[in-house]
Amino acid sequence: MLNQDNTAFLADLTEFLDDYDASIELHEPDTTSNLLLDSDQLLAETEALLLSSSDLPGPTEAGNSSTHSTAEQARRIKNAQAAKRRLKYRKKLRNERETLEDEERNLSEELEELQRARKRAKALGNKTLATSTWRAIAIRQKEGRLVAEQQQRRLQTAVENRAKMIEELGQMMRDSGSNNTTNIEEDKRSHLGPNADDTVLFDEFLHDLEVIYPRADEVFRACGAEEMPTMSYSLG
Structure with missing residues (x-):
């Protein structure tokens, strides 16, 4: 079973x-x-x-x-x-x-x-990528700043040279004005006194100075640099 x-x-x-x-x-x-x-x-x-x-x-x-x-x-x-x-x-x-x-x-x-x-x-x-981008931007900004500084130094040197030359011419005119006629004739013979050519040259320098100062200010503002202090000279 x-x-x-x-x-x-x-x-x-x-x-x-x-x-x-x-x-x-x-x-x-x-x-x-x-x-x-x-x-x-x-x-x-x-x-x-x-x-x-x-x-x-x-x-x-x-x-x-x-x-x-x-x-x-x-x-x-x-x-x-x-x-x-x-x-x-x-x-x-x-x-x-x-x-x-x-x-x-x-x-x-x-x-x-x-x-x-x-x-x-x-x-x-x-x-x-972000680091490379920021590095490239920084390099361009640095290069631009160096160029602006170089231009600023060049303009500053040019302005100083022109100002020095004008000051020397003004001093020459002040010195010549205090001399008598004899001294004037003597200065003419020694080519130290002012003549017609000196007067024309002096006027040209004054005109150039009036032109270059506004241009220098424009360049300084474009470069972001501080403006140069105003220079004034008395011609006697």
Whole structure:
């Protein structure tokens, strides 16, 4: 009676496994974890069944029993072998599932690391570009300031030279005006006193000075430099 029950149970188990295989193909990917849990439970039950079936009487003992036939024994063996194959298949599916999950985790970690590296490279590139831009601006400003300072020094030198020359001419005229006629004639002979050419030259210098001072002020303002103090001279 016990052998008949085991044989019937194995037959039912085979049919259940067939139905279970069909249900795996119909389920969506998001139910895989639940199927694996059911598969683990089924594996445990199948292993227990195989252990219990190993205690069943062999073919010689079954031939001596009047309640079992040779066909029933063949069916029992076939069902047990099918159960073993399905058990092996379930284990293979579980191993493949675990392998795929490990690969997915590794690929996700690699992707995150690549994204972080890309962000770092982008941030570094932006920082380098900004630094280069500011350096170029600073260099241009420095060059412009040096040019302006050079122009300022050149104009300042020109103004000082003209002012010195005008002061010397004015002093010569003041000195010549205090001498008498004899001294004037003597100065003419020695080319130290003013003559018509000296007067014309002096007027030209005064005119140039009136022109250059406004131009110098414009250049100073354009360069952003402080204006030179106003210089005045008394001609006696």
